[in-house]
Amino acid sequence: MKHKKSIASQLVLIVVALVLLNVLSERFFFRLDFTEDKIYTLSNATKDILESLDEPVTVTAYFTKGSQPEIEKARNDFKDLLIEYSSLSGGMVNYEFIDPAKDQAIEQEAMQSGIQPLILNIREKDQVKQQKVFLGAKIQMGEQTDIIPVIQPGTAMEYALSSSIKKLSVIDKPMVGFIQGQGEPGISSYQQAMQQLQVLYNMQPVNLTDTINNLSAFKTLAIVAPADSFSDAQLRKLDDYLANGGNLFIAYSNVEGDFQTMRGTVVNSNLAGWLAEKGLAVENNFVIDKSAGTVGVRQQAGAMTFTRQIPFYYWPMVKEFPVEFPITKGLEQVTLQFASSINFTGDTTLRFTPFLQSSKKSGTLSTPTYFNIQKQWGDNDFPLSNLTIGAVLDGAIVGDAVS
Structure with missing residues (x-):
């Protein structure tokens, strides 16, 4: 079992890392094709990035030669990838490979750049020896630099390299504000999402009580898992933001x-x-x-204690998505911890689009409720289907501006 505080952090991980990235970054590839027959085919997003480069990019790859076959394969695959990048960019991507093992000064240069060696245990003639191996890269565009500390084999190579190039090539990044002050988790609670979003966006915490904040500077405001209420003045600020054409992303459930x-x-x-x-x-x-x-449940069997995973029906797992929508593009499944159903009560001037729905065997329970782990659930407990638990509302929500 997990403490209540961990529930919020996991909610953030699931909702933000899997959904918010798609909401804010639908034009950039965060989903790669892992199918066997397309593993060496560059995505359209990568091609767009390379074809739109206005300034040369230099990739310095630090690889230790003569190491394990897996490292050599990663080196060769990365070199093939760079050759293709150079070709598609019309020569705007330049590269070189350096073996840090040949020069102590180069090894120090790599480490000072942020590329740390991996220590591998190598078995030779019934003995285990340790070998220091580098497999990272430094990407430069003008005076800007980005680091890939460890180059992962497979399609992760394309993801890391294209993300790095895109990060350096974007000049004016839109602002995304994460509202704080009502018990929301801090930005540091979802570092994985922040690392990906910073490729295309500048993120900043926003307190609605701060009079110096100009909300119109933000392309999107995010409200994630607030635990407390907003003041009337804060809600008016949100209304004004929507009235001026702003976008809101809200990860919120009415229950906990x-x-x-x-x-x-x-x-x-x-x-x-x-x-x-x-x-x-x-x-x-x-x-x-x-x-x-x-969830994991501890059970006793004689003198032994073990943990058994059992379905926790209060955490809906969405595996099918009702519409082809940027928010859910590329997702295989999303698990929501303690979700409430959502109904649209507005008029035809607004467009309501569900993008997360429960399965064909679902239901609702009123509050308060007791989580009975020992309960034997049956089909009669799930009489409903396709309940909306995530949706997009657009149109003139406040005033005449379309949000």
Whole structure:
């Protein structure tokens, strides 16, 4: 079982890392083709990046030669990739390979750049020896530099290299603000998402009580898992932001679960009321789904204690997506921890598009509720289907501007 605080961090990991990246970065590849027959085919996004380069890029690859076959294969694959990058970019991508083992000064240069060696255990004639191996790269464009500390084999090579080049080539990055002050997790709580988003965006925490913040400077504002209510003045600021054509990403559920008390309750926030004014009714219920994530339960068998994974039906696992939509493009599945159903109550001037729905065997439970791990669930517990648990609302939500 996990503490309540870990629930919020996992919610952030799932919702932000898997959904927010697609919301904000739909024009950049965050999903690569891992199928066997296309493993060496560059994505269209990579081709667009290379064909639009206005300034030369220099890639300095630090690889240790004469090491293990896997390292040699990674070196050869990376070289083949760079050859193709150079060709598609019309010679704008230049590269060189350096073996740090040949020169102590070069080894120090690589390490000072942020490329640290890997220590491999090599078995030779029934003895285990340690070998220091470099397999990283430095990417330069003008005076800007980015580092790939370790080059992973396979399609991860393209992802890392294209991300690095894109990061250096974007000049004016739009601003994305993460609202803080109502119990939301700090930006440091989802570093994985931040690392990916910084390729195309500048991220900044935003406190709505701060009078110096100019919200119009932000392309998108994100509200992630608020635990407390907003003041009337803060909600008016959000209304003004939407009225001026701003975009809001909200990761919010009206319910929360506490594994210490094994109870589920309503979140004490007025955000649901504010959303209801916009035509989004976030219900005070738990969506349960036969397609669900799992939790570990400790069990005793004689003198032995072990952990068994069991389905936890309060965590809907979405495997099928209702529409072809940028938010869910490339996702295989999304697990939401303690989700509420969403209903649209607005008029035809707004467009409501569900992008996350429960399975054909799902249901709802009212609050408060008790999480009975020992309960024997049956099909009668899941009488509903296709409940909306994630949606996009666009149109003139506030005023005449389209958000």
